[in-house]
Amino acid sequence: MEQSAKVWFRWISYLEAASFLVLLGIAMPLKYMFDSPGAVTVTGGIHGFLFSAYLVAIAVMAVLFKWKIVRIAGAVLAAFLPFGPLVLERRLKAEA
Known part of the structure; x- marks a missing residue:
């Protein structure tokens, strides 16, 4: 489980960052x-869906892996930065 x-979070992170x-x-x-x-209408809708999925994925990861509030806040902040989810995913992978 x-x-x-982790795999689901990785894919959502990549897709959200790409969108x-x-x-x-x-x-x-x-x-x-x-x-x-x-183009903004279509891409914006896709990105909105993936952003929501990313937030759900953060919540799942926070519960499963007992993330501290600082990590949760950092993960949410990463969604607002270009390449942010990719950097976060790389850090999580390095810790594993």
């Missing part, structure tokens, strides 16, 4: 530079 939670980077690096420039808001 714990191993599958955020696509939103910032592709969809937002298309919207503001080329007046094409459709």
Whole structure:
């Protein structure tokens, strides 16, 4: 159970980070530079779903592995930074 939670968290982290980077690096420039808001609508919806899944994954990991509040706060903060979930995942993998 714990191993599958780690794998699930890793995949959600990667997908959330990728969707955020696509939103910032592709969809937002298309919207503001080329007046094409459709990309933000689609990508934003996908990213919103993955962001929610990432928060659920943090809650699952916090319960299973008894994360301290500082780690939980850091994991949530990572979601707001480009590459943040990737850095967090790398740190968790190094600790294991």
